[in-house]
Amino acid sequence: MIELRNVTLKYGEKIILDKVSIEVKDNTIKAILGPSGVGKSTILKLMLGLIKPNSGQVFVDGVDITNFKEPDLYPIRRKMGIVFQGNALFDSLTIGQNFSFFLRENLRLPEDEIERRVCEQIKFAGLEGYEDQLPESLSGGMRKRVAIGRALIFNPKMILFDEPTAGLDPVSSRKILNLITDLRNHNGLGAVFVTHIIDDVFAIADRVAVLYKGKFIFDDVTEKLHESDHPFIRSILSDKILEI
């Protein structure tokens, strides 16, 4: 379980997040919806401890990680996987090496175990035969699947997605969304995904939190979003895609 409690974050004098609180339970898919540049991706980075809040606390499995030092955060971060918006694949490494990189870095596993896990993830991502290719030679959807496979390499309990369908065609977007649902249904994996596409939220999210002007204006089960009378939510429900 991940929790942000009264978190405030400023960049210089500008307040990005203003005393926000959010909770993500295991085995649920939670969406964070909001317009571009509102601080949605920042929330994922706070959850991983990649950035520290100016005030407030971040809890992972009940442990306050707010003031953890970098080396102490590594085991915490391995409980979660993250899929960055641009995938953040290592462009000088092959697909196979992208999968094996963190296993070799962080776990002392025998070579055959590494190979077994890499094969498993390549099969999961449906990328058999692409092991020796560089990421640049893959399509956007394939790269996204590599990034998801890489995020699963440590068998995390939760996976964080930053705009998982941004820049993908409708078919690839649908595949990625189905993959997130399958991971929850078959592997019991919780997910947090930030998005500005409201259709994605209704497609897969159990719960949704709407971020607007540095605060959450809604945080409940997805179905209840229709009942909200907040003007911003009403406007996004009619416009469907938030482009601010």
Add this chain to the structure above:
Amino acid sequence: MPLTYIRNLVDRTILQLKEFLLIMQEFFYFSVRAFTTMPKLKKYWRDFLDQATICGADSIPIVLVSSISIGSLLAIEVGNLLEDFGAKTMLGRSTALSVIRELGPLLMGLMLSARYGSRNGAELGAMKISEQIDALRAFGTDPVAKLVMPRLAAALVMFIPLTALADFSGLQAAALMAQHYHKIDPGIFWNAVYPRLVAKDFVVGFLKAPVFAIIITLVSSFNGFSARGGTAGVGKSTIKGIVVSSGLVLIANFYVSKIVLENM
């Protein structure tokens, strides 16, 4: 009106000073982190070897070109000057001192600042912009240990032989110019070099190699890690890295010479 202008100016200056101090603090922590992760060199020995090839073997041509050209030019100009005083036989001595103490290491430093520093800045900047550095942290790998420490260790190891190479090739070029341009016998040239060089001359020259290695690697890597603002941001951070490291190399060159020559 003037009061408001002055107040705004003071506020802006204070803000810029604060930002500068904050960057200096971050740079200090970044540098300390790069050194304290040195024990992990065994784990990252492949990265070390890659970087040693990039800053060492691959830099040989540029170091040779710069040292040979400056050695030749020095021999011609200094030879002409000494000829006026009838002291052409001292050409070897004066050239050797200039090359070994100052020009060999300095040129090597400036060339590597441009070559190795720009590569570091651009590569790490691109990794920062594409969130690859965040990915390293997110999956439990220390990016400074993985990306900066091997670069620093490789530069510390490779800059010393590169300095020796710059000295050797610069002096050989000067000797050739002395022989063919000034018609000085090679025996006379080298006789003015070897017996008169003392330990201090080599200490001054070779102490600069690790100092430049630290400056170039840490400044360029820090700027890469601080890149933001897309591809234009990578360009900006790379340029900043080269300009700052080149300036610091020139300043360090002066102070190392001054401190060693005054104390040995």
